[in-house]
Amino acid sequence: MIPMPVTIFFQLFRKILPVAATIGFVCWIYSSYGAWAYTFENKAEFFKLIGEHLVLVIISMTAAIGVGVTLGTIMTRRGMEKSASVIMAVVNVWQSVPSLGVIALAYGILPVLGMSGIGMVPALIALFFHAVSPIVRNTYAGIDGVSNDVIEAATGMGLTKRQILFQIELPNALPVIMGGIRTSSAIIVGTAPLAFLIGGGGLGFWIFTGIALVDMGIMTAGAVPVALLAMAIDYLLGLLEKTIVSKGILQDDYDLAV
Amino acid sequence: MGTMLSLQDVTKIYPGAGNLKAVDELSFDLQEGEICTVVGPSGCGKTTAMKMINRLISITSGKIYIDGENVARLNTIELRRKIGYVIQNIGLFPNMTIGENIAIIPKLLKWNKGRIEEKVLSLLEIVNLPPDMYRDRYPRELSGGQQQRIGVARAMAGDPPIMLMDEPFGAIDPINREHLQNEFLKIQEKVKKTIIFVTHDIDEAIKMGDKICLLKDGHLVQFASPEEMLVNPKNDFVSEFVGGDRTLKRLNLFTVKKAMQKNPPVVLKTETVGAALNRSKELGQECLIAIDKEGGFAGILNCKDTSFSPDVQVKDVMDPVRAWLPSHSSLKDGLSEIFTHDYGFLVVVDDARKVLGWLRTDDIKNTLKG
Numbered sequence A: 001m002i003p004m005p006v007t008i009f010f011q012l013f014r015k016i017l018p019v020a021a022t023i024g025f026v027c028w029i030y031s032s033y034g035a036w037a038y039t040f041e042n043k044a045e046f047f048k049l050i051g052e053h054l055v056l057v058i059i060s061m062t063a064a065i066g067v068g069v070t071l072g073t074i075m076t077r078r079g080m081e082k083s084a085s086v087i088m089a090v091v092n093v094w095q096s097v098p099s100l101g102v103i104a105l106a107y108g109i110l111p112v113l114g115m116s117g118i119g120m121v122p123a124l125i126a127l128f129f130h131a132v133s134p135i136v137r138n139t140y141a142g143i144d145g146v147s148n149d150v151i152e153a154a155t156g157m158g159l160t161k162r163q164i165l166f167q168i169e170l171p172n173a174l175p176v177i178m179g180g181i182r183t184s185s186a187i188i189v190g191t192a193p194l195a196f197l198i199g200g201g202g203l204g205f206w207i208f209t210g211i212a213l214v215d216m217g218i219m220t221a222g223a224v225p226v227a228l229l230a231m232a233i234d235y236l237l238g239l240l241e242k243t244i245v246s247k248g249i250l251q252d253d254y255d256l257a258v
Numbered sequence B: 001m002g003t004m005l006s007l008q009d010v011t012k013i014y015p016g017a018g019n020l021k022a023v024d025e026l027s028f029d030l031q032e033g034e035i036c037t038v039v040g041p042s043g044c045g046k047t048t049a050m051k052m053i054n055r056l057i058s059i060t061s062g063k064i065y066i067d068g069e070n071v072a073r074l075n076t077i078e079l080r081r082k083i084g085y086v087i088q089n090i091g092l093f094p095n096m097t098i099g100e101n102i103a104i105i106p107k108l109l110k111w112n113k114g115r116i117e118e119k120v121l122s123l124l125e126i127v128n129l130p131p132d133m134y135r136d137r138y139p140r141e142l143s144g145g146q147q148q149r150i151g152v153a154r155a156m157a158g159d160p161p162i163m164l165m166d167e168p169f170g171a172i173d174p175i176n177r178e179h180l181q182n183e184f185l186k187i188q189e190k191v192k193k194t195i196i197f198v199t200h201d202i203d204e205a206i207k208m209g210d211k212i213c214l215l216k217d218g219h220l221v222q223f224a225s226p227e228e229m230l231v232n233p234k235n236d237f238v239s240e241f242v243g244g245d246r247t248l249k250r251l252n253l254f255t256v257k258k259a260m261q262k263n264p265p266v267v268l269k270t271e272t273v274g275a276a277l278n279r280s281k282e283l284g285q286e287c288l289i290a291i292d293k294e295g296g297f298a299g300i301l302n303c304k305d306t307s308f309s310p311d312v313q314v315k316d317v318m319d320p321v322r323a324w325l326p327s328h329s330s331l332k333d334g335l336s337e338i339f340t341h342d343y344g345f346l347v348v349v350d351d352a353r354k355v356l357g358w359l360r361t362d363d364i365k366n367t368l369k370g
Helices: A004-032 A035-041 A043-076 A081-095 A099-113 A120-144 A148-157 A161-198 A204-212 A216-244 B046-053 B076-081 B098-108 B113-126 B144-156 B174-191 B202-208 B226-231 B236-242 B246-253 B273-283 B331-340 B361-369
Strands: B003-013 B021-031 B035-039 B061-066 B083-086 B162-166 B194-199 B211-216 B219-224 B266-268 B287-291 B297-302 B345-349 B355-360
Touching (some): A043 A216, A148 B144, A161 A204, A161 A216, B003 B046, B021 B194, B021 B211, B035 B046, B046 B061, B046 B194, B076 B083, B098 B113, B113 B174, B144 B162, B174 B202, B194 B202, B202 B226, B202 B236, B211 B226, B211 B236, B219 B236, B226 B246, B266 B273, B273 B287, B287 B355, B331 B345, B355 B361
Parallel strands (some): B035 B211, B266 B287
Antiparallel strands (some): B211 B219
16 A cells, blocks of 8 residues: 555645646636626626526537437447448548537528527537537447447346346446547537527627627636636536446546546 | 256258258257267357357257247247356456346346345355455456356356356366366256356367267267267267377276275285285285275385395385375376376375275276276
């Protein structure tokens, strides 16, 4: 055993210090440009904007997880090999479209389909489509990566397809699936401010207003909460991963924040 | 003891190129508690034959009965839960602890918690992995040999009457494999399962099997006990497959106890050398086995040596104990030991080192002659 003081020292340098430094830096920017004062003066608007922002992130994230995991799972079922390769090709191309492009596409394409290209719904659709691909891809790869021997043993012992999926395949693919979900969450949190551009609301309003007025206070009043939100979501997802992934397959704690 | 497993004209044809018969009208019966090793060159259909029993592969024609029930009539899932299944690459579930791996079938069979708990503990004891140390660990923390022991324990957890084992020790290094084989035979003595054991290794087939089923190109070539197959190989293919040293392989099938001669020429170690020499002349033996009062092995007196004074006691001039044979060791080990030491015979002792008999090369010859 390594003595306690040494481990604490090590942890301090590896985890706590970098995190504390980042948060400290962000807070310093926040207060020094007068963002805090601006937010305090516009409390009502702040809560409205952050509410919209959370709605954008949470709804598109939930939808992306639901659809992504389901689709990725279906793609691994027997007889789906051909469709799976087609879907993977689409998903891969889709992911290479930049965030701003996705927002612009929603603005341009949705009216063709008879929907409004402006407002929160198009923004949600754009975020969802942008975030679903890593989850599909990782779910497919994760389940596909479960060893054939494990599946053969389970089948031969008399587990049903359903039991194999829920007790063996999904739990063993979970670290890979969680990796996809964390990538998606980063994409969504990063793209959500752009929703403002097509009238989707959210903290992007202050960010873009600040940029337009060359007012660092307004800009950071929007940007800092977005950054903190990104960190919080990643931290929570990391925590979730540690809790739900079996210790038998947890490979390493690469995650600095947890 | 009834027929537990019966295959009747079981045939598997894979559609496609020439409708090749992977298994062709395979029939045999297996009694309860027997191990049948299925062996043959690769591509002979041994794994296919085995997988038709738990319907991982469908039967083209023919019937398989387990304990009188036609497996085709049973629900696949229920059927498989009644059959223990062990594969070469083990396939433990990485997300579950050792205990959970073993408990999976009992849980699906809806046993109550206490019974599952008890079963897990007793199985870990049986496969020699102390429950306290292993039940809460994960498969990745165990060595290959330990993992396969868990694989065997998991397969036995639902108390299946039948077990299918597909080259279970094939991926284990030779030293551990031998160890696991011996351990498994010990377990089998206790649990008496009916087992189909697929292997490509004829030595393993001979060692593990009560019956050997030798396949070639999907045909049954010979179904016999190991002894029968080694003594009377049905044709050239069989004798070639079992190897030119098949007589030597038979040595593995006998214990020293079976081949040894009882009533060896003994002498009490407290007797005088003169008396001993007379005794050896009477018996026509060049050596006498010196024993103590309790019959324990004390040494060997070489009576050809004429330099001994006839008045001293045997124990003062005898050769000290250098080697002996435990009565349960195999005849192969016995022969090897005899060749290692230069008496031309070895003393066979029981666990308390009391002399039971002696084993000479002629005794081995006679045993092999039958």
